Amino acid sequence: MNKYTEAFLKEMPKSDLHLHLDGSLRIPTLIEMAKSNNIKMPSYTEEGLRDQVFKSSYANLGEYLHGFQYTCAALRDLENIERACYELAIDNQKENVNYIEVRFAPQLMMDASAGLTMETVMEAAYKGFEKAKKEYNNSTEVKNGSKPEFHYGIISCAMRKFGPKGYSPYYTNFYKMMEFSKEMEVIREAALQMVKAAVKIRDEKGIPIVSIDLAGQEDGYPPGKFKDIYAYAHKNFMHKTVHAGEAYGAESIFQAITECYADRIGHGYYLFDEGKITDEKVTDKKKYLSDLITFVADKRTTIEVCLTSNLQTNPGIGDIKNHNFKHMLANRMSLTLCTDNRLVSNTNVTQEFKLAVDNFDIPVKHLKDIVAYGFKKSFYPGEYIEKRNWAKNVMKHFDEVAKKHDVAI
Numbered sequence: 471m472n473k474y475t476e477a478f479l480k481e482m483p484k485s486d487l488h489l490h491l492d493g494s495l496r497i498p499t500l501i502e503m504a505k506s507n508n509i510k511m512p513s514y515t516e517e518g519l520r521d522q523v524f525k526s527s528y529a530n531l532g533e534y535l536h537g538f539q540y541t542c543a544a545l546r547d548l549e550n551i552e553r554a555c556y557e558l559a560i561d562n563q564k565e566n567v568n569y570i571e572v573r574f575a576p577q578l579m580m581d582a583s584a585g586l587t588m589e590t591v592m593e594a595a596y597k598g599f600e601k602a603k604k605e606y607n608n609s610t611e612v613k614n615g616s617k618p619e620f621h622y623g624i625i626s627c628a629m630r631k632f633g634p635k636g637y638s639p640y641y642t643n644f645y646k647m648m649e650f651s652k653e654m655e656v657i658r659e660a661a662l663q664m665v666k667a668a669v670k671i672r673d674e675k676g677i678p679i680v681s682i683d684l685a686g687q688e689d690g691y692p693p694g695k696f697k698d699i700y701a702y703a704h705k706n707f708m709h710k711t712v713h714a715g716e717a718y719g720a721e722s723i724f725q726a727i728t729e730c731y732a733d734r735i736g737h738g739y740y741l742f743d744e745g746k747i748t749d750e751k752v753t754d755k756k757k758y759l760s761d762l763i764t765f766v767a768d769k770r771t772t773i774e775v776c777l778t779s780n781l782q783t784n785p786g787i788g789d790i791k792n793h794n795f796k797h798m799l800a801n802r803m804s805l806t807l808c809t810d811n812r813l814v815s816n817t818n819v820t821q822e823f824k825l826a827v828d829n830f831d832i833p834v835k836h837l838k839d840i841v842a843y844g845f846k847k848s849f850y851p852g853e854y855i856e857k858r859n860w861a862k863n864v865m866k867h868f869d870e871v872a873k874k875h876d877v878a879i
């Protein structure tokens with residue numbers, strides 16, 4: 471196996487393109503927020519929360535998702551959103567993550583009666599990220615060129631499932647307003663409102679909302695049901711990523727690409743599993759998968775791989791060596807390593823790289839490709855030429871760090 475030191479993995483420039491705000495709060499911050507906003511939690515100590523809620527392994531997806539009710543409640547507050555975004559950027563900068571794309575479903579936080587609208591929520595997030603970005607980019611090390619700049623983008627998620635109660639004040643009201651419509655009509659309409667607002671806020675306020683995403687229960691709510699929403703984003707020059715193939719078969723990835731114009735795929739875990747295909751129209755499963763893998767690889771549709779999170783939400787994988795990451799590597803797909811949720815998955819980007827290089831054979835050239843995809847396939851919110859120069863600069867820095875740590879390229 472490869473012998474990259476943890477010091478090298480920490481110092482090399484990195485990105486995180488799949489990072490949920492509500493799954494990535496600092497525990498002490500969450501405790502403070504819960505206390506000041508009277509949010510009921512099973513414990514108010516770091517130890518207690520790690521023991522009962524934010525564990526290192528989970529029995530199933532349900533247990534994994536349990537903690538989000540507390541973080542989402544804490545984020546129904548503009549000051550808290552700003553603080554969480556600021557701290558998240560700082561935590562990433564500390565481990566030399568030079569680019570983050572942070573995603574969240576604004577409608578989970580929205581509550582018009584408390585002044586939380588799509589606009590105010592996005593503005594609060596923007597304030598937090600901008601503050602951290604400016605501080606970092608004004609530092610001596612960035613100014614004298616010894617470290618590359620930090621940038622970020624925001625990904626606005628639509629929830630693929632929500633019900634009349636218990637999701638958020640916004641969703642509860644939305645359901646009430648559409649009481650004569652079917653569940654899927656309500657869900658799609660809410661998603662459409664989200665994407666229209668995202669485009670408007672991006673265009674009018676200059677807030678870098680770079681992409682939309684679909685989050686939440688995948689099984690029963692495949693991407694194809696949201697194709698109109700993705701078409702709207704597509705026609706408004708907004709990038710697209712979709713959680714697909716995480717808890718539902720390869721058909722979900724197929725729909726994300728063919729119906730939702732996905733530039734990137736979140737997880738894409740079941741791209742290699744014949745047994746997970748349930749679509750009866752697929753008669754030759756082997757050929758279907760082979761064609762799909764070739765298509766994804768050839769188009770360089772990037773897979774946002776979240777190793778720790780996959781092991782936690784899908785305990786059936788068992789050993790990390792069984793993870794489909796080995797097939798993704800062997801097929802030379804466009805890959806990027808991501809955390810998914812720094813708090814809930816109890817991880818960071820350095821740790822995800824460590825897990826990858828400790829368990830899979832990744833020569834330095836391939837490692838460098840993976841790092842590079844995190845910048846090249848990012849939805850960087852600026853002009854292409856600017857992005858290109860920045861990505862080049864980051865990769866030049868990668869070479870310097872490699873040299874310093876005696877990693878031969």
Ligand SMILES: [Zn+2]
Pocket residue numbers: 488490713736810
């Ligand atoms: Zn995710």
